[in-house]
Amino acid sequence: MASSNPRRKSTIYDIAAKTGSSTSTVSMVLNGNWARYRIKEETANRILECARQLGYNVNMKARGLRLSRSGLAGMVLPHYRNRFFAGLAQTFEDHARSRGLCPIVVGTQRDPAVEISVTETLLSQRVEMLFIAGVRNPTPLNELCTAAGVPSINLDLPGDGAPSVVSDNRKGAHAITDVLIEKLLARGHAPDELVFLGGLTGEYATETRVAGFRDAFSARGIAPAHDAVECCGYNAAAAKRALASRCEKLGRLPTGLLMNSITAMEGLVQFMATLPHEAWKTTVVGCFDWDPFAAYLPFDVTMLRQDVEKIITEAFVLAEKFDPEDRSLILVPTGFGKMFEEAEQTKEFDR
Structure with a gap:
């Protein structure tokens, strides 16, 4: 597919005509903002491929993020101030890296506006999955992920928009x-x-x-x-x-x-x-x-100790076999431990 006039540069109007999309949709895709505006990934990829074939100078940020895997895995959580959330973040990072993914963890201080903004930013960077930890109402974040075609899993606090893994x-x-x-x-x-x-x-x-x-x-x-x-x-x-x-x-x-x-x-x-x-x-x-x-x-x-390792393991299982219709709630048992033995184990965790 090529422009009929070799001297004429392709425009977004050409791409819109070829793909059957509106010019505003084409513009948002080429600027890398399609996820934020809930444009389907299939549509975004079709527009980017058409732009490439027409020789349009595609925004490299958009092109790099949409036509290939990003290799990014995201997590939002309230803060790092206690060992539970810090442990979730560390264990998430370890599991992500073991799968060849680059983890991104962001604290939101339980501010719903920040939670939305951070989720939109992570989706614009095309994270391949998003773990939503400790968010009191994760459903709006789940909906953003669903619109972008990105698996999301709720941790610690459950929600109605995605599967959840929480302590019992x-x-x-x-x-x-x-x-x-x-x-x-x-x-x-x-x-x-x-x-x-x-x-x-x-x-x-x-x-x-x-x-x-x-x-x-x-x-x-x-x-x-x-x-x-x-x-x-x-x-x-x-x-x-x-x-x-x-x-x-x-x-x-x-x-x-x-x-x-x-x-x-x-x-x-x-x-x-x-x-x-x-x-x-x-x-x-x-x-x-x-x-x-x-x-x-x-x-x-x-x-009482919450099983951070089990929570993250179950979450990755759900993310890797993600079903958009799944709303399951997985309860992870808690347990007691010998304080001094656990203190010794923590030395290894903190290195």
Whole structure:
């Protein structure tokens, strides 16, 4: 296919006529913006191939990204501040590189506008898959990926627009609550003083963990206190304030505390640091998250570890056999570990 007039340069009007596309569609494709405007990949490739055959000077960015594999794999996540999200990012990078892909990981600070903008940017760079971690409403991001023909997988928090891989929050919370109740009973304390602290009302992870917390009581034929659950957010300062308020009302620490995240746990540690040492031994603490440094805290701590390796492995399986109609939810079991053994393993992780 060639222009009938060898002196005349091909234009976007020629490409539009040959491909049956509008000039605006041709322009967006040639400028490398087709994914952002939800133009089908098949249409984009047809336009680029026609432009090549007509001798049109195609934008090299558009041409390089659309006519060949990019070799890029993307992940968005809220932040890197805790070991869980940092572990997801590191494990994702390792798995991507083992497949010959170049990983791109971007933190969004849980800002929905940033999540959309980052997703559009990654799609414009033609990532071959996108893992969406810790996004409270991933559906708009899934829809962008679907329009661009890019597989997307939700991690940590599920969504309705793509398959999801998350920790089994309910069973995990049941298990750690049961451990804490046993410790309270062994100390001669009533279990109904056990408090669940942190997270957000209406959020999937928090709601399923609260359900697991209540399940553990129900299985024993007992009930937690009416004010046992306090969803004060994922914020150390908020957790510290909530603990201070409870401590003021009781005149002491609650005898049992289950912190919903490592950030809430940070608030607890900050608050405990203001108390005399003898007060530290009056309570048992659990945390739905894990950090090896907890092994060295001077009070009783039980931590639940989420299986980052399994989450990422399952996500790559879904991405590599991606079905656009798949909306499955894969629950990955959590578990307890020996703190000092895990601390040693973490040395290798952090190298």
